[in-house]
Amino acid sequence: MDLVNLAIAATPAFIASAVEFVEATTIVLAVGITRGWRAPLVGSALAALTLAVIVATLGVALVTVVPEHLLLGLVGTLLLLFGLRWLRKAVLRFAGIVALHDEDEIYRREVADLRAQGLKKTEFDWVGTIVAYKAVLLEGIEVAFIVIAFGAKGVAAMNAAIVGAIAAGVIVTALAAALRQPLTAVPENWMKFGVGAMLSAFGVFWFGEGIGAEWPGDAASIPIILAAFLAASWLAARMLRGLLPEGARVEARNV
């Protein structure tokens, strides 16, 4: 696979993983700035190690052991469930029915919680390590899931997905390290909306392939499926604005 094709294949995993890395970075930053950097770096490294084991065992087992049709059906199902969840939440956020994900607010709350717990200078900071480990592991499981889902088609797809996820991790971490503040400028809801539609489209496509459906032009059908999801979401967002022109804002404040 040449560099251009690799970049194209890695893009979905890159965008999807970047959203998760932004969320994990917010917590790690909060720990580092309030309690010092040693503990969150140890916690993050341990979580990354745990995730590598998860991806290596599950991903390789899925790609090499499970028969292809069953694998596509299984991955299609998981992708569809995962994608629809993101898509639904993003549309509800656009309509103001669910409050927007606020990295700044999460960061402030985490800093206040960590400061309240105190820190003894003489001891290793287990609290900071565990908080960072948990955040990186939990968000990282989503990244691992994304990598396995996008990479389930074969070795080349798996490599592209891993490259995309690693690139997202490196870029988000570097940005956060340079700025030393949560990445609030990242348009998380737009990204989640796009990724939700994309994952749902891949889910439908792969489940179809798994049960023996024929797609005209094979993978060339994916943009058409994606367009159907985007059109349905646009229609739903308009419908929600019609249902709750002012009320949606009120509802958002109550969440």
Place this chain on the structure above:
Amino acid sequence: MSSVLRGIWDNTYGLLVDDGQLAIGAIASLAITWFVAQSGTDQLRENAGWLLLALVVALVIANLYRAGRNARRRVS
């Protein structure tokens, strides 16, 4: 450690299920499509993907409409 394991389980479950009705609807759509593909003619099987797409798109719109109506009921 148990809280970490619980967190992992909650997160993994939460990855797939946010709204129970949407998840059940999606699984029902997949089951209907699979059934049609297995028991129908070759032509039906070949076009089963489009059936799945139609079912899921209808599900998304219906689910969001229900969410909007529920929100409106809470507001009013």
